Amino acid sequence: MGRAPCCEKMGLKRGPWTPEEDQVLIAFIQNYGHGNWRALPKQAGLLRCGKSCRLRWTNYLRPDIKRGNFSNEEEETIIKLHEMLGNRWSAIAGRLPGRTDNEIKNVWHTHLKKRLKKNQTTPEKKQNSTETSKCETSNSSLSEPAINSQPQSITENSSSYDSVSPQQSSSEFSSGADSSSVISVDNHDMGTMGEYNESSDNFFDIDESFWTDALAVENFNMPGDFSPSASNETQVQSSISSNSSNNDDGMDFWFDLFIQAGMQPVLPEF
DNA sequence: AAGAATTCCAACCGCCATTCG
DNA sequence: TCGAATGGCGGTTGGAATTCT
Numbered sequence: 258m259g260r261a262p263c264c265e266k267m268g269l270k271r272g273p274w275t276p277e278e279d280q281v282l283i284a285f286i287q288n289y290g291h292g293n294w295r296a297l298p299k300q301a302g303l304l305r306c307g308k309s310c311r312l313r314w315t316n317y318l319r320p321d322i323k324r325g326n327f328s329n330e331e332e333e334t335i336i337k338l339h340e341m342l343g344n345r346w347s348a349i350a351g352r353l354p355g356r357t358d359n360e361i362k363n364v365w366h367t368h369l370k371k372r373l374k375k376n377q378t379t380p381e382k383k384q385n386s387t388e389t390s391k392c393e394t395s396n397s398s399l400s401e402p403a404i405n406s407q408p409q410s411i412t413e414n415s416s417s418y419d420s421v422s423p424q425q426s427s428s429e430f431s432s433g434a435d436s437s438s439v440i441s442v443d444n445h446d447m448g449t450m451g452e453y454n455e456s457s458d459n460f461f462d463i464d465e466s467f468w469t470d471a472l473a474v475e476n477f478n479m480p481g482d483f484s485p486s487a488s489n490e491t492q493v494q495s496s497i498s499s500n501s502s503n504n505d506d507g508m509d510f511w512f513d514l515f516i517q518a519g520m521q522p523v524l525p526e527f
Numbered sequence: 528a529a530g531a532a533t534t535c536c537a538a539c540c541g542c543c544a545t546t547c548g
Numbered sequence: 549t550c551g552a553a554t555g556g557c558g559g560t561t562g563g564a565a566t567t568c569t
Contacts (some may be wrong), residue, residue, distance in 0.1 A: 272562090275538070311555075312538065347557060348561075362535050448557065 270304040274313050278303060282310055283318055316359045323355025327364055335361055336369055 270278075285301035291314065294307035303310060316322075327335070331353060338349045346358035346365075354360065 293554080307554085308540095308556095309538075315556095316537070322548075344558065359537075362558075367535055464557095 267305050269309075271309070274305075274317075278305070279313070279318055282314060286314060286318075314360075316357045319357075321355055322357065327356075327368075331356070332364070332369060335365060336373070339365065339369075 274282075281301055281303055285297065285303075290298070291297055291311070294311045297303075297307055298305045298310050301310075305313075334353060335349060338352055344362075346362045350356055350358040350361050414437050
């Protein structure tokens, strides 16, 4: 078959999303989840293709997204992970809670790559430095990343930040390609979204508090965060504890990765 | 003050992987 | 087992915002 076009060009809107569209999408996902992206826009009454809705949700509307500038620690983490993983933005995003692959990709192309290049032009000056600067450590990022050394067993889990239907259990969403997901977020997203309901007076006011309140971002610890949010804690704990006797899920790899990157995996207390 | 150049990022495109009937 | 449908990913782009001249 010929591949179906991403959007039926006929009658479907493109370009920037309006606040009204955002609100419709948020309200719909809050109430019904997003079992089928293709069908969602029609059901929600949006003149968008499903792909556009999914991108808008995952890259912008998802309640667990951390807005704002990247901290130095985050940037450093990106550089280090990029050095190890290459342009696997979703994998990198999976290690930076609250950040999307798109965002990380943008930051890489707009800031970090330039910064690394700049530092590469004057590497000698820094060689005597006893402390390894963040830029210097990542000079090698410009060369071929050690992507091939990654174990085959590792699967991407970027979608682990994808929100889920409020009616669906976390187990339903930990299947498939995400089965190895360690930082798999369950219905925490929609749980917090639950406070943000249609009956609320300010439901259609997406202000800063929406992001901060809904997120409980403080539950995340950077850099190289392994720490769970409050609601996915159980899952992470069980992942880690089961890993202590069973390494099949690849946790060891990620622990090694963090150690190599000079990062401190944050373990939950239990 | 204004036009040009540059930066930044949201959104799109197209391909690949996975799921499902 | 196969093909269609769908989801996900990385690369790219358009245009708004910002900075420079």
